[in-house]
Amino acid sequence: MTPKVEIPPATVMPPLPNKSKGESSSVKKVLLQFAPFFGLLSVFILFVILCPPAFYSFYNFKTIITQTVIVGIAAMGMTMIIISGGIDLSVGSQIALGTVVIATILNMGGPGVEASTGITILAALGAIAACAVCGWLIGLTTSRLNIVPFIVTLGVMQIARGVAKWIGKEQTVSTPVNNLQKLMLLDPEPEWLIFAPGVWITILLVALTAVVLKYTVFGRYIFAIGSNEKTARLCGINVSLTRMAIYTFSALFTGVASVMQYSNLTVGDPTAAAGMELDIIAAVVIGGGSLSGGEGSAMGSIIGALIMAVLRNGCNMLGVPNFVQEVIIGVIIIGAVAIDRLKHHIKA
Amino acid sequence: MPDTLLKLTNIIKTFGPVKALGGVQLEVAQGEIHALIGENGAGKSTLMKILSGAEKPDSGEIMFDGKPYHPQNPAEGRLSGIAMIYQELNLAPHLTIEENITLGIEKSKLGFAKSQKTLVQEALRILGQPDLDPSTPVNTLSIAKQQLVEIARALVLDTKLVILDEPTSSLTAADTQALFEVIARLKAKGIAVIYISHFLEEVQQICDRFTVLRDGQTVGTGSMAGTSIQQLIEQMVGRSLEDMYPHIPHTLGEPVLEVQALQGKSALPRSASFTLHRGEILGISGLVGAGRTEMIRCLFGLDKVANGKVTIMGRKDLQAHYLRPEKALDSGLDLLSENRKEEGLAVNLPIFTNITLSALKRVSRFGWLNLAQEKQQADEWCTKMNVKCRDSRQEVGALSGGNQQKVSIARLLNHNSDIFFMDEPTRGIDVGSKAEIYRLIQTLASQGKSIVMISSYLPELLGICDTLAVMHRGELSAVKPISTWTDHDIMLYATSGVAV
Structure with missing residues (x-):
């Protein structure tokens, strides 16, 4: 081991006084940092004013939260992918594939009235594994064949959907009664859980993602690759290996989301979650994720998912037609990115 | 001395509490090549932004060509006769030389662009590049040639002052010499040039006069003849760098x-x-x-x-x-x-x-x-x-x-x-x-x-x-x-x- 480098303090230039850009702009910066949160708050307050009291009842609150679960969990995986500068368009198809895999495995236990705990767990793990394989294939193809993830995942979107239809013989697959179906109940069993088990799982996964992104070397590599892949390579990061790890790890989240989707549907449905990947990407983008990589957070993305759920729920209560909701959500996506631009402008 | 083309008096510009420019004086005569030097952060880029019209000074007076000069935006600055050529070139890579040079000033007839080939060829001729075909796409040219296209764009607009920001940082030695010839041609046409560079040897070679900025202020100006590089550096850093290249004893091992x-x-x-x-x-x-x-x-x-x-x-x-x-x-x-x-x-x-x-x-x-x-x-x-x-x-x-x-x-x-x-x-x-x-x-x-x-x-x-x-x-x-x-x-x- 060579001695540690000792550099005497520089003497050539006296240190300049700290340049601060002034109070007003630093306040602005803090405000913009929490922009997604304020967005959620203002959307919520808006509906509290407009909607009948039923909107801010505890029961409706539970409904909104439960409706966020699937998009929220999948958005955690997507957050990591988007921070690394990638994208995954195949998430919706993967979720459908997952539900079909669950149903198929549950039916293997024979035509019983209720599936055993063992086979239920196996079914959930099977769905997660199926998604993990998709993620691994995406990572492998993008890094080894050097094809942009947009194209690869566009392909996998078709492939996973096709495989789901093939396994499910192009129809929904009914299943025996099992415990997975209880994951998304508004009134959970046991009662003291208050929220559906899926909600608690979501909270755990959000915390997990936040911790992985901030406190692990893997998380740091995700940011580094997304911010500047060349720098990452220069710093000795094995970029293609890390890429594969990112897509595989993220697909585990998609797998869990597919379990929740199954719980909602109680059947395996190869046509489920069509177009959901766009909701998931929108959640990440509303939450401050940048499609050019290097930016995004778990908290931001879950807030993004909540904003969309509150909007849908509130609009439904007001009797706003579906097409208007779509217009509003579109405007919010663009607005979120505009705020993001503003944030960069102030930083620069 | 010939007439003054550009005169800046007491230019002050602050960004929040930070004083980027704290009283800059700059005088450029018609047809001279004027070096603007200073360390990074000395205020050169802010000053250039003000001259190009991208920023407005808080106070101070700018006279250009005998008139007060207050551009509201870069386009106005260009039309007044000041052309900025940045380190990162501003060209549309897929368009041709002619299209790039006439971008924004196209002449049209019934909505169809009219060829201004002669105008473009004349500009290229002045720059000593009569062989460049105006219909060549810009992205097939070397960086050095692309830079010339930008300068030609300035010529077409009847520019009186060209500002070159670190023009040689990505050029080879031969291209640098070629650029110097082009600058000499501009000078011969009576166009003044503000030349910003870290390469003091180059500055000494081609500039007539210089202005040194330090911490947002003009700390020195004078004729290049009779000023050594050592003296320029001393003005830039505000103290004598008795030894730019220190030697700390060390021995070679295995x-x-x-x-x-x-x-x-x-x-x-x-x-x-x-x-x-x-x-x-x-x-x-x-x-x-x-x-x-x-x-x-x-x-x-x-x-x-x-x-x-x-x-x-x-x-x-x-x-x-x-x-x-x-x-x-x-x-x-x-x-x-x-x-x-x-x-x-x-x-x-x-x-x-x-x-x-x-x-x-x-x-x-x-x-x-x-x-x-x-x-x-x-x-x-x-x-x-x-x-x-x-x-x-x-x-x-x-x-x-x-x-x-x-x-x-x-x-x-x-x-x-x-x-x-x-x-x-x-x-x-x-x-x-x-x-x-x-x-x-x-x-x-x-x-x-x-x-x-x-x-x-x-x-x-x-x-x-x-x-x-x-x-x-x-x-x-x-x-x-x-x-x-x-x-x-x-x-x-x-x-x-x-x-x-």
Whole structure:
């Protein structure tokens, strides 16, 4: 081991006084940092004013939260992918594939009235594994064949959907009664859980993602690759290996989301979650994720998912037609990115 | 003295509490080539933004061509007769020369663009480029020629003042000379030029007068004749740099890196061989594109190697083919990229992340980061390297070029390899930071580190290296002690491959 480098303090230039850009702009910066949160708050307050009291009842609150679960969990995986500068368009198809895999495995236990705990767990793990394989294939193809993830995942979107239809013989697959179906109940069993088990799982996964992104070397590599892949390579990061790890790890989240989707549907449905990947990407983008990589957070993305759920729920209560909701959500996506631009402008 | 074309009096510009310009005076005569020099952060870019119309001064008076000049936006500035030519060129790469030159001033008939070929050809002729075909797409031209297209655009607009910002930073020596001829032609046409550059030799060669900015103020102006480079530097940094190139005693030890017949897959380098010793500063000179960068990138595993043998610290098992950056780092090599913004740094990540990225193992356990320890390490480097920042959580992109380079180097020091490849370590940074980096390289050598330094700036190689080799079209000359090389020998090998 060579001695540690000792550099005497520089003497050539006296240190300049700290340049601060002034109070007003630093306040602005803090405000913009929490922009997604304020967005959620203002959307919520808006509906509290407009909607009948039923909107801010505890029961409706539970409904909104439960409706966020699937998009929220999948958005955690997507957050990591988007921070690394990638994208995954195949998430919706993967979720459908997952539900079909669950149903198929549950039916293997024979035509019983209720599936055993063992086979239920196996079914959930099977769905997660199926998604993990998709993620691994995406990572492998993008890094080894050097094809942009947009194209690869566009392909996998078709492939996973096709495989789901093939396994499910192009129809929904009914299943025996099992415990997975209880994951998304508004009134959970046991009662003291208050929220559906899926909600608690979501909270755990959000915390997990936040911790992985901030406190692990893997998380740091995700940011580094997304911010500047060349720098990452220069710093000795094995970029293609890390890429594969990112897509595989993220697909585990998609797998869990597919379990929740199954719980909602109680059947395996190869046509489920069509177009959901766009909701998931929108959640990440509303939450401050940048499609050019290097930016995004778990908290931001879950807030993004909540904003969309509150909007849908509130609009439904007001009797706003579906097409208007779509217009509003579109405007919010663009607005979120505009705020993001503003944030960069102030930083620069 | 001819009539004054541009006169700036007491220009003040503040951004929040920061005074970017605190009373700038600048006077440019008609048809003169005026150098504007100063360290990074001295206020040159703010001043240029004001002149181009991108920013407005808080107070002060600007007279241009006998009239008060208050452009509301860059387009107005252009039409008033001031053309800015930035370091990063502003051309539409897929359009032709003619389309680029006439962009925004197209003449049309019934909505169809009318050819202005004669106008464009005339402009190119004035610039001494009558052979350039106006219908050539700009992206097929060299950087030097693209720059001429920008200058031609200024000519077409009947410009009276051209501002060139670091025009030679990406040009070869031959292209630089060609540009100087073009500038002389502009001068002959009565067009004034403000020439901004860090290369003081160039400034001295072509400028008539100079103005020095320091900390947002004009600290000196005068005629270039009779002013030495040393005097210019003293005005820029505000004190006498008695020794730009310090010498800290160090001795050469055993060989640490032996390269035999290294052949790159991209044809560069061609069978390069050299030996680097402990405590040695080896300079690599040569023309841009000779394969110097490719050679160290091959050694670091960033470029593919076709053939060759590399022995690091006496370990013969390291064949060059197997080199990957992660393995190179583990073997005690490290590389400072020539391209700070595109490769060297992740500019939208914080300073501390950039410093520790290559050595996260040291601040982590089983993959978990110790953020407090990481931040503390990075802060120490910021202090030692004199990085001027508010906080190491600040984005690297917000720092000046010199400070960004210090962060890049801090990463190398933090990783603590034994052999440093430094590719153009002082490119695009101010004189003060340069002097700090020279002193640092000497300090490293005195501590037994070995450095391979690539530079296109001969004085610095001659100033701080122990040994030197020159590359010509992928072929590396013999490594010889610095005292045995002369400017002439180096240029001869670099341009013709002939060793003396």
